[in-house]
Amino acid sequence: xxxxxxxxxxxxxxxxxxxxxxxxxxxxxxxxxxxxxxxxxxxxxxxxxxxxxxxxxxxxxxxxxxxxxxxxxxxxxxxxxxxxxxxxxxxxxxxxxxxxxxxxxxxxxxxxxxxxxxxxxxxxxxxxxxxxxxxxxxxxxxxxxxxxxxxxxxxxxxxxxxxxxxxxxxxxxxxxxxxxxxxxxxxxxxxxxxxxxxxxxxxxxxxxxxxxxxxxxxxxxxxxx
Amino acid sequence: xxxxxxxxxxxxxxxxxxxxxxxxxxxxxxxxxxxxxxxxxxxxxxxxxxxxxxxxxxxxxxxxxxxxxxxxxxxxxxxxxxxxxxxxxxxxxxxxxxxxxxxxxxxxxxxxxxxxxxxxxxxxxxxxxxxxxxxxxxxxxxxxxxxxxxxxxxxxxxxxxxxxxxxxxxxxxxxxxxxxxxxxxxxxxxxxxxxxxxxxxxxxxxxxxxxxxxxxxxxxxxxxxxxxxxxxxxxxxxxxxxxxxxxxxxxxxxxxxxxxxxxxxxxx
Numbered sequence: 001x002x003x004x005x006x007x008x009x010x011x012x013x014x015x016x017x018x019x020x021x022x023x024x025x026x027x028x029x030x031x032x033x034x035x036x037x038x039x040x041x042x043x044x045x046x047x048x049x050x051x052x053x054x055x056x057x058x059x060x061x062x063x064x065x066x067x068x069x070x071x072x073x074x075x076x077x078x079x080x081x082x083x084x085x086x087x088x089x090x091x092x093x094x095x096x097x098x099x100x101x102x103x104x105x106x107x108x109x110x111x112x113x114x115x116x117x118x119x120x121x122x123x124x125x126x127x128x129x130x131x132x133x134x135x136x137x138x139x140x141x142x143x144x145x146x147x148x149x150x151x152x153x154x155x156x157x158x159x160x161x162x163x164x165x166x167x168x169x170x171x172x173x174x175x176x177x178x179x180x181x182x183x184x185x186x187x188x189x190x191x192x193x194x195x196x197x198x199x200x201x202x203x204x205x206x207x208x209x210x211x212x213x214x215x216x217x218x219x220x221x222x223x224x225x
Numbered sequence: 226x227x228x229x230x231x232x233x234x235x236x237x238x239x240x241x242x243x244x245x246x247x248x249x250x251x252x253x254x255x256x257x258x259x260x261x262x263x264x265x266x267x268x269x270x271x272x273x274x275x276x277x278x279x280x281x282x283x284x285x286x287x288x289x290x291x292x293x294x295x296x297x298x299x300x301x302x303x304x305x306x307x308x309x310x311x312x313x314x315x316x317x318x319x320x321x322x323x324x325x326x327x328x329x330x331x332x333x334x335x336x337x338x339x340x341x342x343x344x345x346x347x348x349x350x351x352x353x354x355x356x357x358x359x360x361x362x363x364x365x366x367x368x369x370x371x372x373x374x375x376x377x378x379x380x381x382x383x384x385x386x387x388x389x390x391x392x393x394x395x396x397x398x399x400x401x402x403x404x405x406x407x408x409x410x411x412x413x414x415x416x417x418x419x420x421x422x423x424x425x426x427x428x429x430x431x432x433x434x435x436x437x438x439x440x441x442x443x444x445x446x447x448x449x450x451x452x453x454x455x456x457x458x459x460x461x462x463x464x465x466x467x468x469x470x471x472x473x474x475x476x477x478x479x480x481x482x483x484x485x486x487x488x489x490x491x492x493x
Contacts, residue, residue, distance in 0.1 A: 062477035068485050076489060090474075094485065101461030102438070102485045106474040 006044035010223075012066070012215040013052040015088035016116055017191060021216045028213055049219045051089065061222050063215055064092050064106055067189065070218030071210070072096075074187060081185035084176060085214065086192045088116040093180035107179055114172055115191055117144045118198065121151075121168070125161055129197040135166035138174045147171055166197065173201035189214035228320055228344045232260045238341050242268045242314055250311050254302050254327060255318025256375050256424040258347045265316050272376050275305045275315070278398060282308050284469060290333050296447040297398035297469045299326045306334055313340060320346025322424035324448065346425075353378070353422040358412035361386035365403040367412055368396050371420045378422075390483060391439030392416075393462070394453065398444060402471045405479050406440075413439065415449065435460055438486035440479060442467065 012019040018036045020029045023046065031039055033052060040056060048057035049066040063085070071083040071094070079098040084091065091114060092106045122129055139154065141147030147168055154164040180186065186205045192198045193209035229235045242249060251269035253262070254276050266272060278284075278301050287295070287303035295303075306315065315338075317331040328344070335342040357370050360383035370379045386409050393414035397403070413433045418424050431452065433439055439460060443453040445468040457464035463482040467475055 062473065062480055064477040064481035065484055068481045072485065072488060094481065096485065096489060097461075099461070100486075100489045102463070102482055102489070103461075104463060104478055104482050104485070106478055 004042070006042055008046050009043045010216055010219050011043075011045055011048040011050065011053065011056055012213070012219065013048055013050040013056055015051045016119070017088070017212075018050070018052070019213055019216050021213070021220065028216070030212065047219055047223055049215050051087070061219050063087075064094070064104065066215040066218030066222065067092060068094055068104075068218065069221040070214045071187065071189075078185060078187075080183055081187060082180040082183040083187045083189065083210075084180050085189040086115055086176065087190055088114075088119075090114075091176060091179060095181060095183060103181060105179065114144050114176075117148055118169070118172070118192065118195065121148065121165060125165065127162065127165060129195050132162050132166050132197045134197060134200040134203075135163065135170040137167065138170040139164075139167040141168070141171035141175055144172070166201070169197055169201040170203070173198065173203070177202060177205055228346045229261070230258060230320075230346050230348060232258075232264045235261070235343055238314070238343055239264055239268065241341065245313055249313045250309075251314055251316065252306060252309065252312045253316040253318075253375075255323040256347055256419050256422065257316045257318055257345045258349060259422060261316060261343075261345055262376065266376060269313075273305070273309065273312070274372065274375065275302045275309075276396070277301070277305075277372065279305060290337070291330060294446050295326060296444040297467075298395065298444055298447070299324075299330055300469075301398060302327070303330055303334070306338070315340065315342045317342055317344050318347065318424070319344035320348070320425070322347040326447075347422075348425050350423055350426060353420070355412075355417055355420050356383050356385070357420050358417050359385050359388070361408050363403075363408050364392060364406040364410045364412070365400055368400065368403055368416065371412070371416055372396050374420065388434060388437045389487065391434055391437050391462075392442065393433055393439055393456065394442030395444065395447075395449065397442060397467065397471075398469055399467065399471045402442070402465075402467065402475070402479070405476060406483070411437070414441075414452075431456065433460055433462075438462065438482065438490075440465055440482065444468070 008023045010021040018031050018033045045057040047059040049061045053060045067085050075096040082093050082095045084093045095103045151164045151168040155161050186207045187210050189210045193211050199207045248270035250271045252273045252275045282304050284300045287300035290303050319328040319331045331344050357367050388411040389409040391411050391413050395415045418426050418429050439462040441453040441457040441462050442465045443450040445466050454464050
C-alpha cells in the first residue's frame with residue numbers, strides 16, 4: 001500500500017489556535033493548537049511562525065518579522081497608524097511614521113493572556129459578544145489576570161456580568177491603545193478581529209480588522225524573498 | 226573609601242603584589258586607568274575580566290552580597306569574585322567611569338575578602354580613537370576585541386565601513402544579541418568609550434550617528450537605561466532593556482526593527 005503524500009503547508013502555530021495555509025491550492029484552515037497533533041501527521045510543514053512554531057518546523061520566522069513583512073506596504077501608505085496583533089498570550093505592534101521611523105514592541109507580560117482570557121470568560125458566561133454594548137467607562141487593568149479579578153469584584157458588587165465584562169473589554173482596549181502609542185487608526189490582526197465587542201471597545205481609535213491570517217501572509221512573503 | 230587614579234597612588238599595593246609567590250591571579254572590572262593596568266599586567270600571570278560571564282559561575286551566587294534587582298553585569302562581577310577562590314588581587318573600577326553600583330559592590334567585597342581590592346577611577350580624556358567600532362568586523366568580534374583590548378590594546382588593522390545600523394550600549398551580559406546584526410553595524414555608547422579609553426566621557430557616550438537606525442541597549446536595573454531610553458526617543462531608535470539572557474521577544478523586536486528600517490530607509 002502506498003503511503004499517502006503529505007500536504008505542503010505553512011503554519012502560524014499560536015498558543016491557542018494554529019492557522020494553516022495549504023500552499024498547493026491556497027486554502028486556509030484554523031485548528032485548536034491543543035489538537036494540532038491530530039492533523040499534523042498529514043502535513044509537510046514548509047515553514048512556520050508563532051509561539052509553537054519550533055515544535056513543527058526547522059524553518060521558523062519570528063512573529064514580529066512575519067507581521068512586519070505582511071503589513072509593510074499598508075504601514076507605509078498609512079504613516080502613524082499602528083498594526084496590532086493581539087494573540088492569545090501577548091500583543092505586538094508596529095508603526096512607521098511619516099519620516100519612516102519605526103516603532104515596535106512585543107508585550108509578553110502586561111498584556112498577559114489577553115485573547116485567551118477573553119475567550120475563556122466569553123465561554124464561561126455563555127455571552128453572545130455581538131449583542132453586548134460597549135462600556136462607557138473602562139475597568140482599570142494592570143494586566144489581564146488582575147483585570148479578571150477586578151471584573152469578578154464588580155460582579156460581586158452586583159454589577160450585571162455583561163456590563164462588568166464590557167468594562168473589562170474596554171480596559172483591555174484602552175491598554176492596547178496606550179501600548180501602541182495612541183494612534184488614530186489601528187489595523188488589528190488576530191482572532192479578536194472576530195469579536196465585535198472588542199473592536200467597539202476602542203473609543204479613541206478607528207479599528208480596521210485584517211483577519212487571522214496576517215502572520216501567514218508575512219511568512220509566505222518571507223519564502224518568496 | 227580610597228579611590229586611586231594612577232599607579233603612583235598605589236605603590237604600596239603594587240610592592241605587596243610583587244612580593245607574592247607566583248603565579249599571581251588578577252581580577253579586574255571596567256576600564257581601569259592605562260598606567261594602573263600596565264603595572265597590574267606586569268605583576269600578574271593570569272588576568273580575569275570579572276565583567277564577563279563564566280559557564281561555571283551561576284549568577285545566583287551574587288545574592289550573597291547584592292539583591293537580585295541589580296544589573297546582570299554587577300551580579301556577574303559579584304558572583305565571579307565570590308566563586309573564583311584563586312584570585313590574589315582585584316582592580317575594581319569604582320568611579321564615574323563605571324557606576325555607583327560598582328562602587329558600592331567594591332566596598333562590600335573589600336570588607337568580605339581578604340585580598341587587596343584596589344578601587345580605581347579612570348578620568349582619561351585623551352582619545353585613542355574608534356577603528357574597531359567603525360570597522361566591518363562582525364559585531365560580536367568587535368565586542369570581543371573591545372573587551373579584550375582593556376588588558377592589551379588591540380592594534381590589528383581593520384577596514385572602516387559605511388554603517389547600515391548602530392548598536393548603542395555597554396557590552397551585553399549575553400553576547401548572543403550581537404549575532405543578530407550585520408557587520409555594517411557601528412558601535413556607540415559606553416562600548417565606544419571603552420575602545421577610546423575614555424570610560425568617563427559622557428559626551429562620547431551620548432554620541433550617535435543620527436542618520437542610521439540604532440538599537441539602544443541597556444542592562445535591566447542599570448541607570449544607563451535613562452540614557453538609552455532618552456536617546457532612543459530622540460533619534461527614533463529601538464530601546465531594548467535586557468536582564469540576563471536575551472529572550473525570543475527581544476530578538477524578534479530587533480530582527481523586525483532591522484528589517485523594517487532597512488526596507489523603509491528611502492523617503493516616500
